[in-house]
Amino acid sequence: MHAKRTTTDRTRDADEQRPRRLAFLRGIGLRQVRMFTGLVLFAYLLSHFLNHALGNISPEALQAGVEWHLEIWQFLPVAILFYGSVATHAGLGLWALYQRRRFRWRTIEPLQLLLGLSVPLLIYGHVIGLRLSNALYDIDKLYPQVFYAYWVAAPPYRVWLMVLVMLVAWTHGCIGLYVWLRIKPMARKAMPWLLAVAVLVPTLALLGFYQGGRETIRDSSSRGWQEKNLSVKQLGTLAQQATLDRVGEAFVIGYLGLIGLALIARAARGLNERRGGMIRLTYGADRMIRVPKGLSVLEASLRHNIPHASICGGRARCSTCRIRVIGNPADLPPPSSREAFVLDSVGAGDDPTIRLACQLRPTHDLAFLPVFPPRNAAAARLAARAARVGEERYLVSMFVDLRGSTKIAETRLPFDTVFIVNRFLGAVSRAVIASGGQPNQFIGDGVLALFGLDDTPREACRNAIRAAAAIAASVDELNGFIGHDLPEPIRFGIGLHGGEVILGEIGYRDHMVFTALGDSVNVAARLQDMTKALGCETLLSDELRATAGIAADQLPTQQVEIRGRVEPMLVCPIVQSRDLAAALDQSELMFA
Template sequence: MNHMASPSREHLQDMARGIGLRQVRIVTGAIMFAYLISHFLNHALGNISTQALAIGVYYHTEFWQFLPVAIVFYSACLVHTGLGIWALYQRREFHWKAIEPLQLTLGLSIPMLIVAHVVGVRLGQTLYGHEKLYPQELYTFFIAAPNRLWTMLAVLVIAWVHGCIGLYFWLRLRPFFQRAAPFLLATAVLIPTLAMLGIYQGGRATIADYQDADWRREELSVQKLGTAAQGTTLEKITDDLTIGYLGLLGLVLLARGARALLERRGGMIALSYGNGRTLRVPKGLSVLEASLRYNVPHASVCGGRARCSTCRIRIIGDHAGLPEPSPREAFVLHRVGNDDPSIRLACQLRPTADLNFFQLFLPSTTSANAHAANPARVGQERYLVSMFVDMRGSTQLAEKRLPFDTVFIVNRFLGAVSQAVLEAGGRPNQFIGDGMLALFGLATDRQVACRQALRAAALIATHIDELNQFLSHDLREPIRFGIGIHGGEVIVGDIGYRDHMVFTALGDAVNVAARLQDMTKALACEAIISDEVRVTAGLADDALPAQEVAIRGRNEPMTVRTVEKTQLLSTLVDDWRAVAA
């Protein structure tokens, strides 16, 4: 029992270490964005009628004012605002992207712009029992104080743009983002447009209703709008909150200035980059911030958020006096398998003494200012199925033929394999001599990717049989092949130098697939499939014979499935397709 519980505790500890301010910011921001979508869709009902607005706001308030939901929502608002103020203080450099200071500026302006609406509606209801809904608000915006309409529309646009930027930063490295981006963009434009049109149509209807004395008596009553004295009190609260908020921002800016002075008075330290360059920087800067401030190229794909490990550095000499890694830094380093205490993340390490180091990832292709405008090209972690296919006996083939004849046959072999991969939905990726790496799952989920790889293996056997028949007059022995298939998390991106970049996958799953392909020789079979692929594809446990094999570089043996004749997989593939139909 203790043995079974231990991995669970370790998993929970890893999850806890992976939670940082960014994760809290994402969760609280997602809650607020959900409220924003609900509110905007409610506004959009104004395009139908004022009755539709009234029905929509009833369900909107019933949900968001339900006590547990309200506690979560208002807590998220306070925490998210606090994190924005903390970011204003903490961030020393904004050179990564202009969109980052824009997002921060928009976010910090929202509380100041929305405080009058929150106090007038929510606090007015709590203190005095006011019932300010769409008729009362639209009367204020379109009749009593039209100048406030433009403030309200500005809040809508600013809040929406701020939320969409945050959503973009969160989703841009996700595998599905490229496919979903056009639909997300259309939604991001459509929702606020419909919301503002709904407000306009609701305002027109309110102006028409205002001509009716009975409507004015019912909707503009003291019970709903409150007395002049109550309005004065609410306005004073609004002014006090606005002044207090601006004062808080002013204090943060003063604190930034004071910190800069203290850092300079606290002394300077030397950062030696291991290439002969040394900087004198104030204490308190992270290594990456120092690189940005003094225009030293430094690889950083995620922009210093501890979401990647490309800014890693190796400390030269004694590292015992360095600050301990934060939980987030420790999580990232553990995730990439770095338990060496001399390796640190430059975006998280804030040295307090002179430091000698060198960068593990040279910034020749990815500088500190380079970002994931195309994340799939820069680097992206995702689940893929890797297939290695190798031609058997090519050395003997070359010994008995002219070089051009050998190249012709190898090209026909690789062409037949590539055609099978493409027909199955995969992507031929690298050609290594007479072998090939194919990737599955670049545009599908993991189950489909596993099934595509198995179907490709069956098609390879068919295509190679056809090739053997075509070349039968020229081949003493038919062309044989070996296939290794394994799935797992890999890094995909451009690898190479300058004009010689290729898109490929790197990771343990790719290495295992290559080693399984090598094992087909010793196990006298055409293909070896990892049990991970079999399970994910939904193949029955008794469909293929199992075997435990030792994989070089792994401590534990691995369960694999051997396929003596790859054409047998076609029957399994046909069974899946029949079930799906």
Template sequence: MLERNLRLGSALVVALFVILHLLNHSLGLIGLPAMEAMQLALAPIWHSWPMLVLLYGALLTHFLLAFVAFCRRTTWNMPWWQIAQYLLGLSIPLLLIPHIVGARLLPALLPSVEGGYGWALASMGNTEGLMVKQTLLLLIVWSHLAVGLHYWLRVRQGYQRSKLLWQLLALLLPILALLGFYRAVADVGSVDLSARWVRVATGHEGAVAWANHTSLWLENLFWGLLLGVVLFHGVRLYRRTKRTSIQLHHPQRGVLKVVPGMTLLELLRQHRIPHSAVCGGRGRCTTCRVRVRDGFPNLPPRSAAEHRVLESIGAGEDVRLACQLRVTDSLSIEPLLKPGSGLHQMNRPGGVAGFEKSVVVLFADLRGSTALGEQRLPYDVVFILNQFFAELAQALEKTRGHYAQFNGDGLMALYGIEGDLARACRDGLRGAMAMQQGLDSLNQRLEAELREPLQMGVGVHCGNAIVGTMGPPASPILSAVGDTVNSAARLEQACKTLGKTLVISRELAQMAGLGLDEKWIHTLPVRGRQQEVQVFALSPEDELWSGLERKLASYD
């Protein structure tokens, strides 16, 4: 996290300087005095010792962190834009070092050198090849900066909304800066640079030699560091490949040989396996996430940054970011987003972000809805159904239930997502009874319009289920799947067979601690289960219904 913040902070400091510098260049379209005026206005800021230390410290920090990143890379297979970013960044020092020495160091060492744009523009306009080098430096620096800013900001919604404006500004600024630069050089015109150089360098030959030596030394240092990184990377990769016995099981590519210490994303790219990574593998999005099937207990723990990102989408513990997970042991994975997934998929939940939990499942269904549709106009049916679901929703709200699914003329609800199961069982029973009370109230209001009262069936069961966000990625809901859900649905269907309003499982009644008389137990065969299920079946007019109401009231 510290390294990432240093890289970002140093990049933003340099970016601020570059943007202001290019704006200053753009004023050359107005004239050299306008350029000088802006430079004089900024000089107290950028030429102060604190800002000089900050600027050159940021430049050096960003440069050294780039080499650290190079050393850590275990593969050079990466998206084209990252390759371009690295190549652009590596070419900057070779063009920037002579520029800094000529524009900053020499004026500081030679008292008679004129400060400001006049000296620099005269030197660039009258030295063969220097205009071309400065143009290349401006374009390369800006391209490196623009690509970096784009892939840093692209995961932010505000940037996405105004991306066209930012891209337009990114295109116009370097064009205006180059036009202003060329116009200012033309205004300075031809200068006898040799005579001017003899005049300012006389008596300061030692300082000039030291500046030239410093420039050459810095360039050699850069080449030495680059060569050292390449050799280090090659030797490390060779040694790790020779001794590895770690394997990765990929669902499409089978078994892959793993170099220890590589991130999962680097490994996939090394084997040229397409894998989503919108932010470029920097841990700023979740599009590279995978589910670990085998080998999960041996994984290194999530970093704070990885945990924060995955926690934001409710991903389970077995979901990891491929760009942050360093492979240290054999494992099997399942990518959760298809290759090429874009920003619109970034915040989708982590697959089915489910967890196993003991819950109460309630199914409620309106009886005779087909006949109702035959007897009434479609809009009338919609009106009645809306009133019906309004009563069910109110009952759920009163009894701490959670709406989970809608299926035309019925719904599924969950109890106990939070809290203990015994209370959830009692709340589920209260919810079922409240639904019937709401239906009775609806029948009274619609008595003049209905040929016969509306009826419903409710099935309630408890047990283990997988609870999590499910459904279409664009509109997931919190629901549940598993045998408990299937059994609850079968109990609701059994209301027709038994001619009752409510069917509850014996397990639920026992868990609720109601002590119901077992003489009321029915034994039902349930499709999909080998064993029969023992249930209590009841309707509002039954003795068991009123007894259940009294027992539930005793817990209030």
């Protein structure tokens, strides 16, 4: 037999469940409320469209469908939920118009808001004519009366207006569903099926609306049909219709007034922010901008066209816009409940230096580093080189590796390790690109860079040596920014060698990678490995030194055994990579 649960056991269980409930509540914000109310409205719209689609079968099926539709949506608890969702969703749409400081016009976000704000103006007459007339005067309008009003009694533009209403409302709802589902794990697999439903449902609904209209036009000339469907009980009196028209006019004036107030409030807020002063946002060592107080970090990035990762579009539904604050975070406003919930979910809730860029609105100067790099044009560059696949040419291969990454991972949270590795790879890539090279592959915490895709062998060698010195300077700068978070400064090793390679693509199906294939690439990788044993930062082949035009007495040399090669190889071990800049300068003076 099971022992009876004691009061202490029940109290302990309640104490364990309380943090879960609190965490759930912390995850609810305005966006979650907007999403829930939008789902309720989309469910109503789907039910209504499926009802319209029954018009393709028969008028009797259409009438039976509307009875079921009304039974569900006029059931008191469901009706309260529905009308509450209508009011809440409309109010949050106006709030979004006021709150959003910048819209990315190349995305669907502005279209979604525009369509959502236009729906009440397009649908108000239909709602007042059906729902309000029933509530005030007990007028019982169903499909025969609606079809008669649109297809027979009204001007032709009313039919097209109804078609527009259906398409606008459905498109707005589908955009909302897409924005909600696109970051879900199964969304990619389900998207083709959802797209098929998104096209099929409104198509069938519009065809049902058309078939119902045709039936009404054909039957409306019959006196028996008119006596059955066009009574005062079903259409109301002229005085009642006049009252409903005045209500509609008042709604339009009031709704447009609310939109106007939101726009005026936006302008007033912008003026107030400018008067409140400007603050500086510093993106590590890359860039500094001045923005008015009140902007979120993500909004500031978008305003100044600075790439910033954000998969969910700044809705606090992901953590890809995370930043690491440099310096004392005490002057920052505390995280909102939603921001705290997202940070807790990725294990960063206890670190005050990690914040969400879409939620943080700094009031003082702020220096930070993005945790995740934004999407870049790497894919476009690779595609542009596709035509060069199979070409044989002289290239310089550079392998750069982060030292001690395993030790860093052992003492830090996983996302902290990713942050440090990303900063290192970013510092290396910037130095490579600035020196005329191209980062080609990211292998764990290392980089393969190529020099000479568009240069002569001498220029390629000199650019690679120049990049090694620039990498040392970039890593020193990075250590200055995040050194307080590390037990010891970031260290690295570089291997450099040049030779004839084949440009090609390796991989499988959709996972092909453009790269260089050849013995010189393998030698560069092994030279990088040997920097650990030789205690140097950079190890370059003496052959590369000679091709670059640097005198033999300017760099130290040493013979080493290279795995996979029969003959020993003469190399130049460089203890401090920054010294290579002086060697390049000296060689330029000699050739001047």
